[in-house]
Amino acid sequence: MILVRLDARLSRAASRLAGALAVTVAAAIPVMYFFLGYQYQSAALQTETEIKAQLVTRLINENPELWRFEEHRLEELLARRAPREEAETRRVLDRQGAVVVSYGAVESPFTTRSAELLDSGRVVGKIEAGRSLRPLLLETILAALLGMPLGAAVYFVARLFPLRALKQAQDSLFEEKERAQVTLHSIGDGVIGTDAACRVDYLNPVAERLSGWTIEEARGLPLDQVFNVVNEDTGAALENLALMVLSEGSAVSAPDRRGVLIQRNGSVIPVEDSAAPIFARDGRTVGVVLVFQDVSKSRDMEHQLSYQASTDPLTGLVNRREFEKTLARAVAGAKDNGEQHTLCYMDLDQFKIVNDTSGHLAGDELLRQLAIVLCSKKRRSDCLARVGGDEFALLLEGCPLEQAQRSAQAMLQAVQDFRFTWQDKTFSVGASIGLVGVTSDTKDASEILSAADVTCYAAKELGRNRIHVYQPDDLVLSRRQGQMQWVTRITQALDEDRFRLYYQTIKPLAADAPEGDHFEVLLRMVDEDGQLVLPGAFIPAAERYNLMPAIDRWVIKTAFATLGRLYKGDIGTRLHTCAINLSGVTWSDDMLSDYIQRQAAQHNIPPRSICFEITETAAITNLTKAISFIQGLKAAGFRFSLDDFGSGVSSFGYLKQLPVDFLKIDGNFVKNMVGERIDHAMVETINKIGKLMGISTVAEFVENDGILAKVREIGVDNAQGYGIAKPLPLDSMVVK
Template identity: 40%
Template sequence: MQARKRSDMAPDPNTTVLLIEESPTLRYALERLLRDSGFAVAAAETFSAGLERLSAAPGAAGIGVVIIGWPVHTRPEADDLFTLLEEPDLAAVPVLVMVTDPEPATRAWVVRRSHTAMLDWRLHTEAVATLNALRAAGEAGAAELEPPLADQGGTRILFVDDSPSVRAYYRRLLSGQGYRLELAANVDEGFDKARSDAFDIAIIDYFMPGANGDVLCRWLRDDPATRHITTAIFTSTYLDQVIQDSLNAGAAECMFKDEHDALFLARVAAMSRSVAGRRSIEAERQRLQSILNSVGEGVYGVDAEGRITFVNPAARLILGYDENRELLGQSAHELFHYAEQDGTPIAPLSSLLQSSYGSRQILRSWETCFWTREGSSVPIECTVYPLYMAREQQGSVVAFRDISERKNLEERLLWQATHDALTELFNRRYFEEQLEAECQWQQRQRATSALLYLDLDHFKYINDTEGHAAGDALLIQVGRRLLERLRRTDTLARLGGDEFAILLRNIEPEELQEASEAFRAAVSEQDFNYHGKTFKVRASIGAALIDAGTPSPGEALAEADIACHVAKQQGGNRSHVYDPHDRHKDLMDRELGWSNRLREALRVDNFLLHYQPIMPLSGLDADRLPDGSLWNWFAGHPASCHACFEVLLRLRGPDGEAIAPDNFIPTAERFYLMPEIDEWVLRNALLKLGEMNRVFRKACFSINVSGHTLCNRDWPARVQRLIGEHGVDPGCVTFEVTETAAICDMGAARRAINSIRDLGCRFSLDDFGTGFSSFSQMKQLPVDYIKIDGMFVQAMASDPIDQAMVQSMNDIAHCLGRQTVAEYVNSRDILQLLIACGVDHAQGHYIARPLEDPAMVGE
């Protein structure tokens, strides 16, 4: 069925129309019209009567529609009536306003109030149709007239109007929608409140006493503390100038008082959403700013011309600036990347960074330097990305970091790769590179340079006796002395251990000896003092020329090393210039060969031990000595229960032959292999001694030990450990030490001998009589035996002077409480003379030749 038109709707018999009109004629005419149309009408002759009727619960009285004749003049009771109709309880009641000549205030009230219509009295016959349409709109279209949803964001509004009633009305209206409202009566009051509290929106009446609303808009816009407030002008005047002044003053809206409340609230809601959006944008901006500020790397933005648009705190910190304003708007190139690290200026057109700012180029991990506010350069690594906004490039973003620490680390690593950590001189690797470059240069230039190879004399003695700290201090001191003598064009390096090398560039051959001596003197001119002890510093230097005829850097180094070896052989503390015509190189090659053989022998146990008996002479009858070997006779003698043997070292040759120690011991001492060899001898001799004690009730071994080993502070502990491992009686072990140059330090030797003697071992001073200090050393060293050198013993039978020497050495040894042993006893005549001199023990071929296995003797 077709729906009925709104204007033809039948009146509800339960609904009463309240007609308020003071004119009897107009009231009568309208009442008759309504009754004829089926409406129930309740007439009120005054506004007071109508106010009273409406105040008494209109729903209970059945009043569904109100018709009011608008008064010509404003009256309090009429204002109260209109105010009452705007209360929430009556807001949904349809109201028809009858007017003769509508004024702006009438129009504003009608527009503002929902469910309200206005009709000219001259058209009063259309009242019924208007009422039906008003009722139909209330039923079918009420949702369209509903105000916006209540504010959920807690928007704060400052409402400024000089009318108390307007302020009261809009307080109710806006508060009902959830807005937090503050009221002000004029411009000054409004500005004071805006500055003292936080507001989001200001709704300002345009015409007010003292100053108009556009003045307050302008004040709020210009003050940094209030410029965030969204302002709207509220007026009842439709004048272009008012609207223009308001917008020019910064108002975002121009609202009119005669607008419907729903439209007013919709505009306020729109402003509130704008505020919420701005808040969201600001919160996101602050979040991004916080992220930017928290980034450890420096970040700044530039426009296409390279002017700084933003900068984060890390960037300011690296560049030394306190505030953003010192950087913003400035040219990044002119401010901090205008020059190379060495200060060389960079033209803008030549700057890679400057050229990347206005382009779409991405620059990754570019290393350059920035200059701080104080003028110091900072190495940095930066990345440049184009900055796009609304799909258009707006400059670039640069992220950079200070890589000073990394650069310093790289420099330290490079320094460590080319320098010796102890002396801070160049190391062997760097020196060999320089030497190779110099040899190549000499091939092209046909000039002359030289290489000095320096080796400290007796360094191992200081290192072993005083410890590695003393040795390190000595090496540092020597390095400094050599540096003081060095020319700017020369290169000094520590090759390792106590060896130094100097590359002398552009030197004449005839100047080489003098230059070498100058460096040697620089090392030796000052003693080395350490913990109250003073040591003489001596060095041997080998020198070799480098010219176009030098085959290779390795050859030059070998020649200088050979020359240094010659200087040491000649007594040390001297320099020697390599001569290609002498035979020292062949000797060096042989020594290097022996060195390799000895190391291999240690690795695969390729040494041998032989044992030569040492026979006591006490109780022997000189007239009844046999013609042959005396040892076979002695092996069956009761005294054999105390058999003694000197342990002799041999090297097994390629064909199994035994190589005597004279062939390889000098090389072992030269290459500092004696401590390892001595330990091998001791370990294997103690193992054999355990076997010997199963044949003889008490066998004794006399074991040679070198001066280098004796002066090693760890040697006594090793002796104690090995004796304990093999279960040998320490009293069966005697150590022989050489009387000559092998004892490098009398004090260290005495300490070592005392420590080992405390274990129960004994000591013998070997080769006695070969040096000027023999008798002094015999007196100072706490030894048990004196072994008279064979050079005196083997000629006793034919040389009375040698016989007298042996007699004297024997007598002095006995006076000091030492027993004597004579070496090289090769005949019965010599043994008879030794018995006559009172020598205690004898050793030599007449007694017995060295034996491979002494345990088999006597079988």
């Protein structure tokens, strides 16, 4: 509609302008013709008059006194060279203006010119000449008739081309407007236009859908009424970006302000918005364009990622990472404001039995159900998290240590009362709980977590299924903290290659024993001062903090490489048995078998020459996995020894299920068998059982000749101990 009104006004203006130009052109031709013709005739008449004046002056000079009476001669002079086509008149006047003589006559309109008559430089009269303008006027009329079609042509051209240009401009403007309208209708973002007073004058379809307002309803309303955005978390109104644009005169965006749009019906949509000014030609801000988009999907994804980053996927509880953040804030509050909190660290007892007997699916379900039980016992302000496989942590905020003990007791009782049923089995579990106070003296979250972990395992060592409260001078805690200090030292020793391999000979006692070296590989660590550290000092810490897999792999790799170098490819005939210890955590790794076989192939180690030692306790704890591991490597040719046999309660019941090649009789029986009849009977019984099952026996801790004589007497196959040989560096071994 605006373009139509503009078209009509411009068309009328173009017509008026073309008409004025046409009239000007049509009038200019006769006017110019008349003007130029008049100038030409006036100049010619003046020239002829001056020539006549010279002729008459000559006559006057011949007869100064009587020239007036020379009428006949004067007439001849006036008539000489008279034009034939124009009507003219000429006359001679004396000094008083009286006509002396005249020639011809003309009708109006005409033009006249005059020239002075001189006698010796004195003016004695003048001559006048007149010429008719009628011929010039007739020619001017003809010129006007010719100018009229020329003016009409000018009118046509002057009106046609501006209108055509106007039409092209209008078409181009319409196309641009249509393109802008289609673009605004097609884009996925909402667009709202306002005037300089921040009142709505435009909404595209997306903006109508997202806001709930139509353009007819919203036009003229304040922007805040149509586009009402508040903070997603607090509900507080957010600053109007359009007003900021109007005050600053530049584009504004705020992608991080986390706003939600309140729709007309009261629903909310997460949005991100930006605004930019609209400038007039003179630079004034005449309005604002506000662009916003629905970010529900990305905001939901953000919430989901945040939830996943802070939540344990199995139980739905807070995970360790998020719990540590919460704990750090509590520590800061204790330091700054003197607040008192308590950290409760809980490790389940007998949970492994569920996993081993019913599988990990059962274990996971137990954890899910138990998490629900624990949640029902905590306060709303407390933070409960799963921080490990079967470990939970509870931050009791604003709760002193004395009060926290009652809460922890309620948690312990809830765990004890919990019964888990899986298929046809029912399980009960316990919990070892460590309590640590969070006070203004607490250093940081890492320290308090470490103290809680140590306290929890102190509760386990003191009998399990109980609560232990942290005390700085507690001997049990001191021992556990000592183990934790070993973690750093062990890690550094691995990084700096400060572990060493020793070997101790195992002596065959039978007369027909096969030839070849038989020894056990032992581990030592070189400390920071270069002193050797026996494994009894660091192995408990390595087992407790899951460092044994890395240590055992180092032992396997280094031992195989050393054996390959020492025996120079002749291991098969010169080495009978090299025994290598493996911890229970290590051989539980499904990838260990492949690793062992790759290392053996790389260093040309015959599998028959290697015997892996696993402890009876570790094997019984995870019997199914132990059997699978042993069978897998025995199929490849490796042999196995059951270490410390006899220390378990049900040793003989499990023995027939484990396909081992050697039984190493527990050294606690061997070292006292000379003077203790029961120990002697145990060694003798184990040896007989081994013989019945076709398993070779090894007596450990053979420290002197007396013990050696006893084990030889009862028929033990092999002996090992300081009475046989002391450990020596593996690198120094001389191969026979």
